[in-house]
Amino acid sequence: MKLRLVRKEKILCPEYPWEGLHTYLYGSVIRLQDGYRMYYQSYVDGIGFFVCLAESKDGINWKKPLVKPLKESSPHVYPTVEVDGKVLDFYNQTRSLEYMSNVVANYHMPSVIYKPQDPFPYKLFGYTERGYCVAFSKDGINFKEYENNPVIHLLKFPNNKKVWFSDVAPVFLDTKEEVYRAMVKTYKIDKKGRIRRCVGLSTSEDFINWTEPKTVWIPSEDEDKLARSFGFKWADFYGLCAFNYKDYYLGFLWLFFIEYEIKKGTHEGKIGLYLAYSKDCVRWERLSDEPLIAWEDWHDCMITTANQPIMEGNRLKLYFSGFNFTHAHGEYKPFDESLHRACIGYAEFELDED
Numbered sequence: 085m086k087l088r089l090v091r092k093e094k095i096l097c098p099e100y101p102w103e104g105l106h107t108y109l110y111g112s113v114i115r116l117q118d119g120y121r122m123y124y125q126s127y128v129d130g131i132g133f134f135v136c137l138a139e140s141k142d143g144i145n146w147k148k149p150l151v152k153p154l155k156e157s158s159p160h161v162y163p164t165v166e167v168d169g170k171v172l173d174f175y176n177q178t179r180s181l182e183y184m185s186n187v188v189a190n191y192h193m194p195s196v197i198y199k200p201q202d203p204f205p206y207k208l209f210g211y212t213e214r215g216y217c218v219a220f221s222k223d224g225i226n227f228k229e230y231e232n233n234p235v236i237h238l239l240k241f242p243n244n245k246k247v248w249f250s251d252v253a254p255v256f257l258d259t260k261e262e263v264y265r266a267m268v269k270t271y272k273i274d275k276k277g278r279i280r281r282c283v284g285l286s287t288s289e290d291f292i293n294w295t296e297p298k299t300v301w302i303p304s305e306d307e308d309k310l311a312r313s314f315g316f317k318w319a320d321f322y323g324l325c326a327f328n329y330k331d332y333y334l335g336f337l338w339l340f341f342i343e344y345e346i347k348k349g350t351h352e353g354k355i356g357l358y359l360a361y362s363k364d365c366v367r368w369e370r371l372s373d374e375p376l377i378a379w380e381d382w383h384d385c386m387i388t389t390a391n392q393p394i395m396e397g398n399r400l401k402l403y404f405s406g407f408n409f410t411h412a413h414g415e416y417k418p419f420d421e422s423l424h425r426a427c428i429g430y431a432e433f434e435l436d437e438d
Contacts, residue, residue, distance in 0.1 A: 085334070085359070085361060085371060085435070085437055086371075086372075086435075086436040086437075087376055087400060087433040087434070087435060087436070088433060089376065089377065089432075089433055090432050090433065090434055091430070091431065091432035092429060092430070092431045092432075093144075094382055094406075094428070094429050095144055095146060095403075095428055095429060095430050096122075096124070096146050096427060096428040097425060097427040097428070098126070098426075099148075100148070100185065100186075101181060101183060102126060102131075102134055102154055102183065102185050102187055103126040103128070103134075103136070104126060104127050104128040104129060105127075105419055105421060105424050105425055106125070106126050106127040106425075106426040107124055107125075107126055107136070107426060107427060107428055108124065108125050108126075108388065108405030108407070108427070108428060109122075109124055109125065109388060109389055109390045109404060109428055110124075110125045110192070110193045110194060110195075110254075110405075111123045111124040111135070111194055111195075111390055112194070112195055112197075112390055112391050112392065113143075113390045113392075113394065114196065114198045115143075116198075118141075119139060119140055119141045119142075119143075120139065120140045120141075120142075121137065121139055121140075121224060122137070122138040122140070122146065122390075122403065122428075123135055123136070123137060123188070123194055123196045123208075124405075124428060125193070125194065126187075128179060129175055129177060129179065129414070129419075130159060130175050130177045130178045130179035131156050131158075131159055131160065131179055131180075131181060132159055132160035132190060132192075133160070133162060133190060133191070133192040134154075134185075134189070134190055135188050135189040135190065135191055135194045135208070135210065136148065136185075136186045136187055136188070137149060137151065137186045137187075137188050137224070137225065138186065143394075143401065143430070148186040149186055150184040150185055150186055151184075151185075151186060151188075151225050152185060152186070152187060152188060152225065152226075153182075153183075153184055153185070154181055154182065154183050154184070154185035154187045155181070155182045156180065156181045156190075157180040159173060159178065160190060160212075161173055161213045162192040162211060162212065162213060162251065163238065163251075164248075164249055164251055165246055165247065165248055165349065165350050166240075166246060166247035166248075166249070167245065167246050167348045167349070168245055168348075172348070172349060172415070188221075188224075188225055188226075188227055189208060189210065189219060189227050191209075191211060191219075192211040192251060193210055193211045193251055193252050193253060194208060194209070194210040195208070195209045195210070195253075195254055195255035195266075195391040196208050196209075196391075197209070197256070197257050197264065197291070198224075204220035204221060204222055205221075205222065205224070206220065206221040206222070206223070206224040206227070207219075207220055207291050208220070208221070208227055209235075209253070209255045209266065209291070212233075212234070213238075214234040214237070214238065215234035215235075215236050215237040215238040215239070216234055216235055216236040216253060216266070216268075216294075217229060217230065217233035217234045217235065218230045218233065218235050218291055218292065230292060232292075235291075235292055236253075236266075236268070236286060236294050236297065238250075239268070239270070239297065241270070241271035243271070243273055243277075243279040244277075246279070248271050248279055250268055250269045250270060250271070250284070250297070252268075252269040252322060252323040252338075253266045253267060253268040253269060254267050254323055254325045254326070254391040255267075255391060256325070256326055256327055256328075256391055256392055258287075258328060258365065259328050260328055260331065261365075263288065263289055264287065264288045264289070265285060265286070265287050265326065265365060266286045266294065266297070267283055267284070267285060267324045267325070267335075268284040268285065268286050268297040269281055269282070269283070269284065269321075269322070270282045270283070270284035270297060270298075270299045272299060272302055278318070279345075280302065280303055280318075280320050281303070281320035281321050281322055281340060282299045282300075282301060282302045282303065282320075283299070283300055283301035283321050283323075283324045283368065284297040284298055284299045285297065285298055285300045285366065286298075300366050300367070300368065301324070301368045302321075303318075303319055303320055303321055306370070307320075307321075307339065307370070310339075310341075310373055311341045314341055316341040316342055316343055316353060316354075317342055317343060317344065318342050319339050319340060319341050319342065320339075320340040320342060320351075321337065321339065321340070322338040322339065322340040322355055322388075323337075323338040324336070324337050324338070324360060324368070325338075325389050325390070325391050325392065326360075326362070326365060327393060329395075332361065332362065332363050333361070333362040333364075333365045334359065334360065334361060334362075335359070335360035335361070335362065335368065336357060336358075336359070336360070336376070336389045336393075336402070337357070337359070337360045337370060338355050338356075338357065338387070338388050338389070339355065339356045339357070339358050339370075340353055340354075340411070341354050341356060346412060346415065346416055348416075349412070349416055350411070350415065351411060351412070352410060352411055352412040353410065353411050353412075354379065354385050354386055354411070355385075355386040355387060355388060355407075355411065356379065357375055357376045357377050357387045357388075357389065357404070358370050358371075358372065358373075358374075358375055358376060359371045359372060359376055375387075376402075376431075376433070377431060381406075382406050382408055382425070382427055382429075383404075383405075383406020383408070383427075383429065384406075384408055385407050385408055385409055386405075386406070386407035386410070386411065387405065387406055387407075388404065388405050389402060389403065389404045390402070390403040390404070398435045399432055399433070399434060400432070400433045400434075400435055401430070401431075401432055402430075402431045402432070402433065403428060403429070403430055403431075404430075404431055405426055405427065405429070406427055406428075406429055407425075407426045408423070408424060408425060408426075409424045409426075
């Protein structure tokens, strides 16, 4: 199985105050009868993360409808790592926002599943300070939180004087087994005492009751060898966006190439995009050392993707985000507001199964 890149372009960038320097996918792109909807992430220093809505007739030219009032004046906490008993919030200044906006929720790492036959067709899964939560909507704009959130409580993994939290968890509807699957980030400690990001799995039949996440894929020497070939020290699995293809599964693996661990923080490094394969969504393998999209231009440091691609014949349409800054920026390296941006792109691939 190979994917050959045949088209790539930038389609959406920050322009509003509630987007800051960041418009990116973590998120979802949904094809409807009359067009497309995109649920993307934005981030504002001093406030936190937002789930924003964009709409398009052709999937290339997007508009951001100002559909809901936004009023925020206090920061939200989305735990990533705790150091010496203190959860790091990474905020450098306090801000307030009051606008008409395209913000529909304030979850982090959102996935939106669309089932048009359901009473609430739009299902939102995302990360909060309570753990993973869900919300439901009839129109894809007004979401109501499930009253018994969180559906998966905060997952904590201690190592040395730090506690690491699971945050990334792309969700998809497995049409083969008719269950929802969350590819939850978990952690393991390796033989060198390093914390390693892994891929975990939780399933649900109703989007409300989820199984306990279990680790299914741990980075190996193959990933570390690839990292060293690029001048990094090791590589973790930052996230996996799995999807059905024929009678098996493919996945967009976000491979985190790590330079070093920050003493009072997370890690510095870049994120690359690779193709993964599984027969059962449990036993996974990376198919190539070649990235699907190279580090270059406006995406020369990190690449992440929507939770699902859109398939049309032998063409795979992928919405992705590109960052021109590394993972540690915003944590211990300040953003350069005149230079740094996270934008969203469109890529089209031809599938070759020979």
